[in-house]
Amino acid sequence: MNKRIISILMENDPGALSRVVGLFSQRGYNIESLNVAPTEDDTISRLTLTTLGNDQKIEQITKNLNKIIDVIKLIELSESAYVERELMMIKVKAVGSLREEIKRSVDIFRGQIIDVTPNIYTIQLVGDNEKLTAFIRAVGEAVVLEVVRTGISGISRGDKVLSL
């Protein structure tokens, strides 16, 4: 069971997202992460979905997604070379000597501190899924107060383009 990333272009209609999400619960597929927003054409939304499964399962998922009338086009990103990114905002306890240490970790991971109080740093970090998880481990779960992750977005490398 590998992590698979599917990118979907779909109609920017109110019912479209519920049809996509509904398909997953209906057919017993699981969703690891999902994000969606309009593209440069505001009639179209792009949805990036991460799921787990073997080839046979992913084939069924993509076929069934394609059957949804609101789905215009899709690719399995993870089938070829791609770049993935995820944005995380994380609030950590930063007091005493920890303040300097956390600051150093933020620099190493190329993150930014976007809000500061005497006891707290709010940090923004962009990267692939593993990098964000590694950062949480690096600062130590004990200091973490709150984590917000957007879920994975991805795009193909090179000439390959997903558009109409």
Added chain:
Amino acid sequence: MEKMSGGDLLLRALKDEGVELLFGYPGGAALHIYDAIYRQTDVRHILVRHEQAATHAADGYARVTGKVGSVLVTSGPGATNAITGIATAYMDSIPMVVISGQVPSSKIGEDAFQETDMMGVSRPIVKHSYMVQDPSEIPTIIRKAYYLAASGRPGPVVVDIPKDMTDPNNLYDYVFPEKVSIRSYTPNVKGHGGQIRKAATALLEAKKPVVYVGGGAIAAKGPELVTQLVQQLNVPITSTLMGLGAYPSSDKQFIGMLGMHGTYEANTAMHKSDLILAVGARFDDRVTNALDKFCPEAKIIHIDIDPASISKTIAAHIPIVGSVESVLTDLIKAVDQSKLSLDQDALQAWWNTINEWREKHGLYTKNRFDTSTDMIKPQEVVQAVHKVTQGKALVSTDVGQHQMFAAQYYLFDRPRHWITSGGLGTMGFGIPAAMGAQFADPEATVVCFTGEGSVQMCIQELSTCTQYKLPIKIININNQALGMVRQWQDMNYESRYAETLYEDSLPDFIKLAEAYGHVGIKVTKREELYEKLEECFAMKDRVVFMDIYVDQNEHVYPMQIPLQSVGDMMLSKTERTS
């Protein structure tokens, strides 16, 4: 340009779409639409007695005509009552458009009177759905809904219309689009040439081929092309429950239905075959039995218009996405042009083996049920009806033992004569579906095989039959028990009949039929069976309710043994395949 209200836009669009019949039931949120119906004469509304029946009647009409069935219901309970019928159509890929009234758009989400989120409730059982947000969109949405319902893999489409969208005080221009295109929807009709040539080669190299057809083969010229290919190659053909009639059942190349209650020869031939040509069938669990034991020696060619049906349960060696009509046309061409030809000795040996199976346990070489007692057997009832109607009736069924007996013993020689709920297995389907069939062909003899369990699930429709003078013939195979469940209780629960008996609470069906203005005939003796059936079918313009008492202890056989291969069956209460 003509100005009209949303309700009138809707009715005009239905007319321009070619809709003749609209099965429905009025209610608050649909009242503007009903008033528009009253003010026109092109689209005929049929008033049923329950919204479930509206969907089943539209479904029966669609199955017989091949056209889209049309339904109109109100919001809330009207919409939810239609759900079972929508799910039935969805599972069997029947084209249908269901228009539901909705509370005014300003009230949506406020838990208004008779408000249900129809878009949400129906989402998993529709091909697509629309909610009207601007009355001027109505004609375009209707055009798209019918296009989606009928094209590709057909299915039901819901159009939800908030009441304010049909307000008679607001007028709009009527524009009916000549053509609609949906950028995200382009069903793949033509099969891949290379795959088709590969399929032709595999087919011609086979020594033990079987053609396996499903409901998808009924569409368009499917039956004609299936018959042409099968007869040209002289290969055996089996059919799913849904595919019956795609190939003439009384022809010698037809080896019977396959699957859970398929014939011995069909299931055994599948299991032993070296090539399966699946045409518009979906390898569902009522056919395959245990997936890991499915037809171990067979190479599988799978033709289907729905890519998601291919390799869903059984991996296809040669998948071909396309319409049955287009792919078979090309396949026949490819077979004709191929340098290969079937090994005739091998084919003859294959036929000899199949004919031995037929002789040994086949349903059609001799009666496999016990006729030594006085009790009428359910199988005999179907055989007798087949004889009296000369096999030409439009046949609907409910669900249970009678349905399987009808499938086994009413040999269908023509497509679109068999109207049964295969995928969902909906009890209550029979009478309303028969009504839809009678509307589709007013001259036809329409038979509804049912049982005393199923028939009570939509029996109120006897009143609709009175109103519209629909002379359907109801063959109630009365075993005074929920027979199929009882059979499973016999086989798996040591005959503990949990809630499958009615303790003398059944109505007098004769009086009940008469109360609705129909004829009721009770049959309890075998020697009366033919005579009473002749009497029944001679009454061309009456609904006749035949209440036929049959042996309660009869089981449907063959029956596949769970978790085993296609070919592992119980052949009677005591015999099983090795």
